[in-house]
Amino acid sequence: MTIFEAVHQHAPMLTVLVPMLSAPIIMLFGNRQAAFAIALTASTTSFLLSLQMLLLVAQGGVISYHIGGWAPPLGIEYRIDAANAFVLIIVSSISTVVLPYARRSIADEVAARHHTLFYACYMLCFTGLLGVTATGDAFNVFVFLEISSLSTYVLVALGAKQDRRALSAAYDYLILGTIGATFFVIGLGMLYMATGSLNMVHIAQVLAEGESNRTVRSAFTFIVVGMALKFAMYPLHRWLPGAYTYAPSAVSAFLAATATKVAIYVVLRFIFSVFGIAEEFERNTVQYIMMPLAVVAMFAGSLMATFSLNAKTLLAYSSISQIGYMLLGITLLNSTGLTAGMVHLFNHALTKGALFLAVGAIIYRTGSALVPHMAGLGRQMPWTSASIVIGGLSLIGAPATAGFVSKWVLMQAAFEAGMWPIAVFVVLSSVIAVVYVWRLVEVLYLQPAPEGRSVSEVPMTMLVPIWALALASIWFGIDADFTVQASRTAAEALLAGGFGGEDATIMGTRGRP
Amino acid sequence: MEGGFETGFLLGHMNYWLFVILMMTGFYIVVARGNLLKKIVGLNIFQAAVFMLYISVGKISGATAPIITGNPDEVYSNPLPHVLILTAIVVGIATTALGLALIVRINESYGTIEEDEIQQHDLEQYDKDCARAEEAR
């Protein structure tokens, strides 16, 4: 067996394992330069592996990997289908793009003695997000979720060198995040009581055979509410603006592009693959509670963004409204809606990643994130400013940007479901998005630069990641075949329920039953 | 027993009642207390309630600890919830340690660990930001 075959056989495990190993190795070396090199290598490896897995499952089909040589439902299994391969790609690609940027940005924003620990925490957070996505075991989701959350709190608190409010933001996030995770565990406990299993496939089978009862329903509620706290569904979003505003710029970009997406994926997985939407209760919760909240989020988030003083707060509130779009697509409960949700998961990751990186670049040069302080930067930092315009257009959903594709599919889904008011809401909230994006553009291009301030463009290592994401959000706006096709496969895999059921391609060796 | 008050129902679900009481106590402390340290205490009670829920579920009446005794008729308690909760406890410890560390840092830079005072400081900071922004205009 050649090394390539071996790597191929263990791909589902290695995707998570390589970043996980990189964190302690970084700690052992304890050297800043080595830490960066190790982190970047691990992140790239994991991106290549997840790309390979996406190609394997792109046409449908499921990969299963039995950890420890024990077959599920007894053993822990990693299970990859189109939906989570797609999310793995989002997480690993964003991480790989953000890391080179982080090197410069962190040197500026974080105390030098914390740099090694920063990379270790970053990789742990990355590991957690990948693990949540890859695993097919319900309790494993919780463990990885907490790995990523705990390291996220540390990463947010590292912003304290810039602004002490990072500390209180991290604390708020810690309290709310832990409550969310604990709710999730309560839900899992009830699910375990009702089914006697923790393997998602097995739980789905047991639930499908039996009658629905109160235990299952409350488990559903606890899991959905717990995860809603993690992905900042509208009334549970209090932690998000603070955390994204005061975290170091690279961290904001990474989190905004990945953390909420992964939490949304978990909800999707539980709603569609584990509980299934056949039951009245689950359908009603999704349609009559989550859908109105998604619509409210679209408007409230955009409005708050319009009145934000800090550019990062503006982007954070805009994230809340964009999460509303994703949730809206999902709650339509049809194949096109789910596709819209998945496409937007991807497109928003690119767009918001680019925007946060660009604003971070401005902070790197001017030292301020306040919108009025950005006056006249359009001339002084032309490349960074142009990328903000592209990102902004994509947030609005202007044609030939990624945001347009998601909104187009979302509108289609709304008409397919016969809910034309939803389509109107989408258009109206986009109009508010125009307002807050225009605020940025106006300050950047139409206002004169204050006298005596001369700033130059940021160095290449920062500009390239920004533009990689900005160009990607144009590319996937023009050539939407790949994203829409992958999302459609993912949506169909989710709607089929049961996480692929019994038949899966087993990678590695088959486990003992 | 129809319609009447059923003691069996109450006593039979004792572990759930205790879980609910403990959980809501913890949750209430987290929400209602303004002191950051007390919030962490509440969070711990909240999590402990969940641990107890899991562990009580693993209990089987008349069963012993799951150590092989050689007796084929021996009934064992379900060890799986214990293992799960061991993991959750470790996560809880990490959360507590991190929360306390954050409180120490907050105390060092704000000089207080009362939530409303911290908010007051943050608001003042925000006003300063507004003033700075006004200057730029």
Added chain:
Amino acid sequence: MNDHHLILRVITRMLTGPILLFGLYVQFHGDYGPGGGFQAGVIFAVGFILYGIVFSLRDLRRLIPDWIIHKLVALGVLLYAGTGIVSMLLGANFLDYNPLAGTPIGGQHLGILLVEAGVGITVFAVMLAIYYAFAGRPPSLNDEDW
């Protein structure tokens, strides 16, 4: 520096050894009965923390400096994951202990021993790291000022 009560100091000296011994027992008996790396790591750390509280944190820090603690945290995780990697290299799945020794049962014993050792080392180091982080800070209030 040593202002604790005589009885406290004598008892601590007597207890430290047995606590460490008990930690090791829990660690290595985890195969057959209740125990394992998590509990053992904590118990083992308690022995040191007790010493630090009653005698002197400074001496403890000289014995096990911070940088060793940080390396130990990483080392434990690496030992855990490394065991899994070795079983991968031997052609089995991640953390499948069977091929680690001649017989599957022997492999399982060896595997769980290594994994639990990794867990124990990390938990021990993390506990001490937490203790150092909090106890090592300069106090904002003096003991006499209460």
